[in-house]
Amino acid sequence: MLSSQDIEVISSNVCRDMLGLNFEVDSPSLSRPLPLQAAVRISGDYDAIVEVSTTSAAATAVTSVMCGLGPDNIGEQDLADALGEIVNIIGGNIKGALPGETTLSLPCVNLENSSDEPLSNGSTVFADFLLVNEPFRVRLSKSPRA
Amino acid sequence: MKILIVDDSKAMRMIVTRTLRQTNLQVSAIVEATNGQEALQKVESENPDLIICDWNMPEMRGIDLLQTLRQSGNAIRFGFVTSESSPAIRQLAMESGASFFITKPFTAESMETALTVLN
Numbered sequence: 001m002l003s004s005q006d007i008e009v010i011s012s013n014v015c016r017d018m019l020g021l022n023f024e025v026d027s028p029s030l031s032r033p034l035p036l037q038a039a040v041r042i043s044g045d046y047d048a049i050v051e052v053s054t055t056s057a058a059a060t061a062v063t064s065v066m067c068g069l070g071p072d073n074i075g076e077q078d079l080a081d082a083l084g085e086i087v088n089i090i091g092g093n094i095k096g097a098l099p100g101e102t103t104l105s106l107p108c109v110n111l112e113n114s115s116d117e118p119l120s121n122g123s124t125v126f127a128d129f130l131l132v133n134e135p136f137r138v139r140l141s142k143s144p145r146a
Numbered sequence: 147m148k149i150l151i152v153d154d155s156k157a158m159r160m161i162v163t164r165t166l167r168q169t170n171l172q173v174s175a176i177v178e179a180t181n182g183q184e185a186l187q188k189v190e191s192e193n194p195d196l197i198i199c200d201w202n203m204p205e206m207r208g209i210d211l212l213q214t215l216r217q218s219g220n221a222i223r224f225g226f227v228t229s230e231s232s233p234a235i236r237q238l239a240m241e242s243g244a245s246f247f248i249t250k251p252f253t254a255e256s257m258e259t260a261l262t263v264l265n
Contacts, residue, residue, distance in 0.1 A: 014251045067156065081157050085157050093231065101232075
């Protein structure tokens with residue numbers, strides 16, 4: 001299982017280095033549910049779910065940067081696309097750091113005020129960030145074996 | 147050079163396009179496809195010089211697109227830009243006929259370095 005520091009490095013490489021976004025590590029706080037969620041599943045020798053969750057304001061700002069759109073020109077499909085791609089890249093890099101042979105699913109995005117509960121009830125590691133000064137969480141949850 | 151960018155994410159297609167424009171590659175035109183199946187149609191209709199392709203996509207994955215092209219005798223230059231980073235996947239890509247394999251996240255510098263194989 002990766003550590004929260006591993007997640008910090010991977011997430012920073014994506015959000016700060018590649019996308020050029022204002023991105024910093026924040027104090028962990030699971031008491032702060034975040035309404036928008038995107039996830040990918042890792043399957044194979046290691047089963048896990050990688051989730052990102054954030055606010056509408058952060059998602060809009062990120063989509064604006066990624067798609068080159070003004071905030072007023074961003075629709076739900078654009079938000080879903082941008083969040084899905086972020087979790088795809090973070091998930092792919094987490095997958096690359098895990099042992100064994102695994103596959104990565106296509107992303108699944110929920111823009112409708114999710115509960116922000118982990119999608120898996122296995123062991124979890126997460127990291128909280130400020131993305132464009134808004135809360136942004138990356139969570140890796142190991143799926144319990146059947 | 148006419149480039150076909152294949153990725154199911156519009157945001158990523160735009161990022162790849164912007165990054166390509168920051169490199170020294172002479173890009174005359176860019177066309178897009180959202181998956182491997184659509185890319186096959188664009189190869190026929192647009193006759194690109196280079197394909198830059200994601201790995202995981204609905205309908206048809208990037209590796210399946212590459213293998214389909216090569217099996218049909220199409221030697222078009224082809225490279226991956228993907229979040230998949232395992233050595234096994236990289237090896238499969240190169241053995242299937244890819245010229246380069248760029249992992250996400252990437253920068254203009256890392257893309258330029260990978261694209262030097264095209265010179």
